Amino acid sequence: MLRPRLAPLVAAAPQAVPFVGPEAIERQRGQTFMARLGANESRFGPAPSVLAAMSAALSEAWHYGDPENAALRSAIAAHHGVAEAEIMAGPGVDALLGLAVRAYAAPGDPVVTSLGGYPTFNYHLAGYGARIVAVPYQGDREDIHGLAEAAVREWASMLYLANPDNPMGSWWPEAEIRAFIEAVPETTMIILDEAYGEFAPPGTLPPIDTSRPNLLRMRTFSKAYGLAGIRCGYIIGARETLEPINRIRDHFGINILGQVAGIAALADQAHLQGVVTATAAARERIGRIAAGAGLVALPSATNFVAIDCGRGGAYAQAVLNELAARRIFIRKPATPGLDRCIRISVGLEEDLDLLERELPAAIRSLG
Numbered sequence: 001m002l003r004p005r006l007a008p009l010v011a012a013a014p015q016a017v018p019f020v021g022p023e024a025i026e027r028q029r030g031q032t033f034m035a036r037l038g039a040n041e042s043r044f045g046p047a048p049s050v051l052a053a054m055s056a057a058l059s060e061a062w063h064y065g066d067p068e069n070a071a072l073r074s075a076i077a078a079h080h081g082v083a084e085a086e087i088m089a090g091p092g093v094d095a096l097l098g099l100a101v102r103a104y105a106a107p108g109d110p111v112v113t114s115l116g117g118y119p120t121f122n123y124h125l126a127g128y129g130a131r132i133v134a135v136p137y138q139g140d141r142e143d144i145h146g147l148a149e150a151a152v153r154e155w156a157s158m159l160y161l162a163n164p165d166n167p168m169g170s171w172w173p174e175a176e177i178r179a180f181i182e183a184v185p186e187t188t189m190i191i192l193d194e195a196y197g198e199f200a201p202p203g204t205l206p207p208i209d210t211s212r213p214n215l216l217r218m219r220t221f222s223k224a225y226g227l228a229g230i231r232c233g234y235i236i237g238a239r240e241t242l243e244p245i246n247r248i249r250d251h252f253g254i255n256i257l258g259q260v261a262g263i264a265a266l267a268d269q270a271h272l273q274g275v276v277t278a279t280a281a282a283r284e285r286i287g288r289i290a291a292g293a294g295l296v297a298l299p300s301a302t303n304f305v306a307i308d309c310g311r312g313g314a315y316a317q318a319v320l321n322e323l324a325a326r327r328i329f330i331r332k333p334a335t336p337g338l339d340r341c342i343r344i345s346v347g348l349e350e351d352l353d354l355l356e357r358e359l360p361a362a363i364r365s366l367g
């Protein structure tokens, strides 16, 4: 039988997905997880005030949301002290990364990122046919000097940096980030992914400055605000940089729950502060649990901890598998060098109680 022709970009795209969900692993194993500590979600959840706002909006579900997301963008703009036109909202950073790639990287264009960095960005690069230029980490941190050099050398269309970083949890201070931005050519669109920005120590995030046309800063309600399942995030950028993205976005991408949730979340900074404090305490506890099992936790400015298992990638994978068999979901980096680590997201006391019991047992069982 004849078949419709597949679009060439899609025909050339790999089958790989950026993340296999815990649900897929549960189906495969025929067993549910008892602790979900792999996806960097916030176990502390959204603020009660956010849940109330979403509940009130439920009866509005029959109508479309405002395609311009005006109230949401206005609240975000006020929060950061920028103009509404300098905010682009979308259904999560993951979706916004795709739009940014589609807008600023033509098929075949070189795009610079870190080798082992956030995989969803690479997923979009592959899907839109860009050429990935990957710069290895240096000492478990993204190599900002190497990234900027690669952008110059390759005449890169785009460059991606997550600060703080996923999967390693490491971060660069503000002054270094500013120098890095200066070192990148003006013709390279910089994506500064600040999904974990709210968790970072003071002096990590540069002040907001929308005067640079080649900088897109991405933020999300998925992590510190505890709304991963609602899908709401945004870009802060110069208006002329965001305008082209407006030509290709999905106008109803953020549903009405996402719109009200984002506004309510920003309004409840006390809840955010509570989450940030509780996250820091849980990170410390994960560090102690790791040490108790003879492993080394790396410093983290995020809501997860990368833990060096000390014996290379195959061993770290075995630790992950052991934890899965003990019904604890975690993830790990796959890139050589980083792959000696497992990555454990912050959880509630009960989640970490389970980890405290099972991690040392998992290590003992591996001998």
Ligand SMILES: *Cc1c(COP(=O)(O)O)cnc(C)c1O
Pocket (backbone or CB within 6 Å): 040, 091, 092, 093, 094, 095, 118, 162, 165, 166, 193, 195, 219, 220, 221, 222, 223, 228, 232, 233
């Ligand atoms: C979790 C994460 C995201 C995803 O954000 P969403 O708004 O949920 O799409 C983006 N970037 C990094 C580095 C992340 O870890």
